[in-house]
Amino acid sequence: MRDYFVHTTSKGENIPHFLKGKSYVSITSCYKGALENGLAGVTDATFNQIDTVMSQAGMHRAGELVLTGTFRMEAVPEKKKQEAFHLGAKLAEKVERGGFTVKRYLQLFGMLAVSTLIVMGIQKGLQVLGWIPEQGFWINYVVFVVIFFLFLAGMLRLVTIHNHKRR
Known part of the structure; x- marks a missing residue:
């Protein structure tokens, strides 16, 4: 269906066609259960x-919908x-892109400030336990970066699972 939605130039560049600016809802089914799909990402691809x-x-994208547990399912649950009805209603809403740049920067600053505070608290706790030394700039920097990476990776995973709601 790609050829229907996108024109391709002789150089292989994709050029949006008549659907540019429109919204869509992705819908798929999954034979696995909601928990397994949410954790393993069966429908991600x-x-x-x-x-x-x-x-x-x-x-x-206005939204996505997964019907999980479809193995031997005979009827779509109410x-x-x-959920499909509400997603369909969202298609009528105009999707706003851009704008609110200052607001987004302030939100990002707030998230980074809170994340840094949490990571510094964890790091201080490790110092109190004696697991890392209190002195030494580079060791503390490396520990901070590792903890921050693990914290950020965990948060991004949770947000991704929550935002996709593929259950």
């Missing part, structure tokens, strides 16, 4: 492929029908 094509077409 499907959504990534859909998102790649649609973003090349200049479209914006809860999923309602």
Whole structure:
């Protein structure tokens, strides 16, 4: 369907077509249960492929829907029908892009400040326990970077699972 959504030049460049600026909802089914799909990301590859094509077409994702546990399912559960209805209603809303740059920078600053405070607290706790020395700039810097990376990786994973809601 890529050819339908995107024109490709003779140099292989993708050019959005008539759907540019429109919104879409990705829908897929999954034979696995909600917990396993959420943790293992069974449907991630499907959504990534859909998102790649649609973003090349200049479209914006309004949401995604996964119907999990479809093995031997005979009818769509009412809860999923309602979720699909609400996602469909979002398609009528205009997707705003850009703007609020100062607000976004302030939010980013706040998140970094809180994250740094948490990581410094963890680092101080490790120093009190005697696991790392209190003196030594470079050792403290390396420990801070490692803790910050682990903290950030964990937070990004949680946010990703929450935002995708592939359950």
